[in-house]
Amino acid sequence: MATPPDFVAGSVLTAQQLNQIALWRVKSEAIGTGVSSVVVANCFTSDFANYRIVVSGGTITTSAALYLQLGSTTTGYYYTIWGFAYAGTQISATGVNTTNFYIGASVADGHSAVVDVFQPQLAKRTWYAGNYVTMLTTGATSGTLTVGGYVNNSTQYTGCTISCSSGTMTGGTIDVYGYNIA
Amino acid sequence: MSDEYLIQDGDVVRPMTPEEVADLELIRSTMYDPFAE
Numbered sequence: 448m449a450t451p452p453d454f455v456a457g458s459v460l461t462a463q464q465l466n467q468i469a470l471w472r473v474k475s476e477a478i479g480t481g482v483s484s485v486v487v488a489n490c491f492t493s494d495f496a497n498y499r500i501v502v503s504g505g506t507i508t509t510s511a512a513l514y515l516q517l518g519s520t521t522t523g524y525y526y527t528i529w530g531f532a533y534a535g536t537q538i539s540a541t542g543v544n545t546t547n548f549y550i551g552a553s554v555a556d557g558h559s560a561v562v563d564v565f566q567p568q569l570a571k572r573t574w575y576a577g578n579y580v581t582m583l584t585t586g587a588t589s590g591t592l593t594v595g596g597y598v599n600n601s602t603q604y605t606g607c608t609i610s611c612s613s614g615t616m617t618g619g620t621i622d623v624y625g626y627n628i629a
Numbered sequence: 630m631s632d633e634y635l636i637q638d639g640d641v642v643r644p645m646t647p648e649e650v651a652d653l654e655l656i657r658s659t660m661y662d663p664f665a666e
Contacts, residue, residue, distance in 0.1 A: 476637070476639075478637065479635075479637045479642040480642065481635055481642075482635045482636060482637045482642055483634040483635060483636065483645070483653060484634070484636045484637070484645070484649070484653060485636070485637040486636065486637065486638045486639070488638070488639060509664070510664045511662070511664055512660065512661065512662045512663060512664065514656060514660055516656070521652055521655060521656065528661065538663070540661040540663075541661075542660065542661060545659050545660060546655055546656045546659045546660060547656050547660055549660060549661055552663070552664075581663075586663075586664075588663030588664070610653060610656060610657075612657055612660065612662040612664065612665070613657070613662070613664070613665070615635070
C-alpha cells in the first residue's frame, strides 16, 4: 500500500489506512470574548498517551504570557524557558515548584503556543516541551523561545486550563491533538 | 461570583468564582511574565 494520503474521490478507507493517521484532533475550543482563562475539559483520555496543544489566532488586550494548568493542580510545576530575542540577546527563565506551566505568549496579532504534553492521563509525572514566538519588534524578551518541564506528581489528568498573565483574550482557538502511536 | 475576570468553560463564558479568581491571582503573582519587566 502506498503511504497515505493516496486517496481519490470515492475511496473506501481501510482500517489499516485509518490507523496510520498519526494525529487526531480530539478537542477544539474557540476562545470567546474578554476571557482570562479557558478550561479545556475532557481532552486527555485513555485513547492517547501524548498530545499536542496549539494556541493560535485571536488577540489580547495587552501583551501577556500564556500558562497551562493541568486539572486543578496549582503546585509542583517545574519548567525552563530558553531562547533568543530578535536583538540577539539570550532570554532564559525557570520555574521551580511553581503554579503552572509556562507555554507561550499572546500579543495584539495573536496567541502563540505549540506544546506537546506527554502522558497526562497516566499515573506518572506529566512532562511537556514546546516553542513559541513573540510577534513584537521591540522588547528585550521578544523573540523565539523553547519551553519545557514537568509536574512533580502522578495525578491522572483529563483536562487543562489556559490562562494569560494579564489582560483578556478574545478569539483564536485551542486545538488539542492526540498522537496515534499504536 | 466576581465580575473582574471571565472564564470560558466549554461554550460558556461566565464570571470566575472567588476561588477561581484566587487561583488566577496566585498564578499571575508566581509565574514568570516577560512583559511585566
